[in-house]
Amino acid sequence: MAVLLLWIPMRQKPGIDTVLNVLLVGPSAEIGLAVLGEPEALWARILLFTGGLLLLAAASGLYIGAQLGPGPRDGLMTGLHQSLGLPIWFVRTAIEGTVLVLGWLLGGSVGVGTVAFALLIGPLINLALPIFRIPEPQATPILPPSARPVIDSTL
Template sequence: MTFLGAWRGTQLLIGLFLYGFALAMMIRATLGVAPWDVLSQGSSLQTGVPFGLMTNLVGVVVLLLWIPLRQRPGIGTVLNVLLVGPSAEVGLAVVGEPEALWARILLFSGGLLLLAVASGLYIGARLGPGPRDGLMTGLHERFGLPVWFVRTAIEGTVLLLGWLLGGSAGVGTVAFALLIGPLVNLTLPIFRVPERRSTPVPAPPARPVIESAP
């Protein structure tokens, strides 16, 4: 394994752990869940499917949307499913729920900033984004739209649909939907691992042409 490959793997794991920890911080702030969780909650209320299972089903539907966007899952996509949940549980175990409003706002803001950094880390490792982030990068690459615009449009649409289905949203949910796009737009270029360029093989020198005398 090359140094670059080892670094990409390490960056992926750090990003996924921080992603789950950031989710735990925002949950403990109790100012509103993320838009995708509002959608899962609303869909669960309408169908009777448990929230956890509905979250997985939403992820499957999002993966199906990758097909027309020509996105391919990678090891990062699989690890996203396996590691974000446990890391969120670690965060919930060590982060308490503050009582003061200012402390809740500070905790939510820190979680939002940390999630943007985590997104830049694990997406920038180029080992495969999570289902929802892959939808963002796929639309960005397919249509050439800015990352901040795509992410904000996705989060806003998901939030509205989830709210119409009966999901609960708070001021933190709206802040997440409006700010996560611009924040990821800042962090992704910082942490994106550059693609390795293959060194062109030099062409052999041309042999001189010796003309025969007439």
């Protein structure tokens, strides 16, 4: 929730997905871990990590592209992108790198997957956004009477 406060100077607006993201990501992860368990084989761990990383990037592209409201880090990412003009991939990598370093400084563990996530999620979201972006509707211009088409009623 504290990340949402960083949105204020960038005039980011929450949407329905912002609220759902805050409320459901943690419980969904817990349910997923309970259902799938923790595989022992390295190949299975790599497969699950890769699938999860790709799914997260695609899902981010879907809900950001549909303008349903970004999650907390996504809003920070899009806000910084719009404010500073930096590429999405760079902004997201910087955010995740900052979170990784802060977590490590606070005593968290950093593994290969943590570093891979921090380095790869930004470029993957950068790829997913244009694929899933829904174009904003174009405003229909109101034509002055002299520019309106003439309809021939003699036909």
